[in-house]
Amino acid sequence: xxxxxxxxxxxxxxxxxxxxxxxxxxxxxxxxxxxxxxxxxxxxxxxxxxxxxxxxxxxxxxxxxxxxxxxxxxxxxxxxxxxxxxxxxxxxxxxxxxxxxxxxxxxxxxxxxxxxxxxxx
Numbered sequence: 125x126x127x128x129x130x131x132x133x134x135x136x137x138x139x140x141x142x143x144x145x146x147x148x149x150x151x152x153x154x155x156x157x158x159x160x161x162x163x164x165x166x167x168x169x170x171x172x173x174x175x176x177x178x179x180x181x182x183x184x185x186x187x188x189x190x191x192x193x194x195x196x197x198x199x200x201x202x203x204x205x206x207x208x209x210x211x212x213x214x215x216x217x218x219x220x221x222x223x224x225x226x227x228x229x230x231x232x233x234x235x236x237x238x239x240x241x242x243x244x245x
Contacts, residue, residue: 126192129226130198132233133190140182145172151236153227161220161242183208183215197228204243219243 132151132160139148149172156168166174174180190203207218222240226233 125194125199128233129192129194130190131202132226132235133201133224134161134233137182137185137187140175141184143178143181145176147197148172148175151235153229156235157237158235159239163238175199178210179212181210183210199226199228199233201226201231205240219245222245 136151138147139151142196146182149168152168152172154168155172156166158166158171163217175182182209184207186206188204188206190201193200193202202221202223205221207220208218209218218240221239222238224235224239225237227236
């Protein structure tokens with residue numbers, strides 16, 4: 125199961141970097157809560173719209189310290205990420221610790237929640 129979640133996480137990152145909203149939309153749960161490092165919160169619809177319009181333009185992601193815990197129909201993923209992103213036209217590096225949640229549904233695993241916190245330098 126952990127290997128499947130690792131593969132789904134890679135698919136998600138790849139879709140984000142490619143701005144592939146169709147592929148990303150297939151991975152996201154309808155009730156997605158995506159909490160950004162500035163505490164802004166997106167739903168599935170608002171997050172996909174932001175990527176589609178170029179509000180968030182992900183350039184690269186480097187993950188480390190990734191741990192996956194399987195708890196019934198839920199996968200809890202914790203790790204650190206170095207994310208290069210252009211947000212509203214300004215490119216920056218975000219080094220953060222994150223938690224995300226995947227849930228098993230009738231249509232497969234879906235990405236339900238994201239929360240990240242910047243790591244101070």
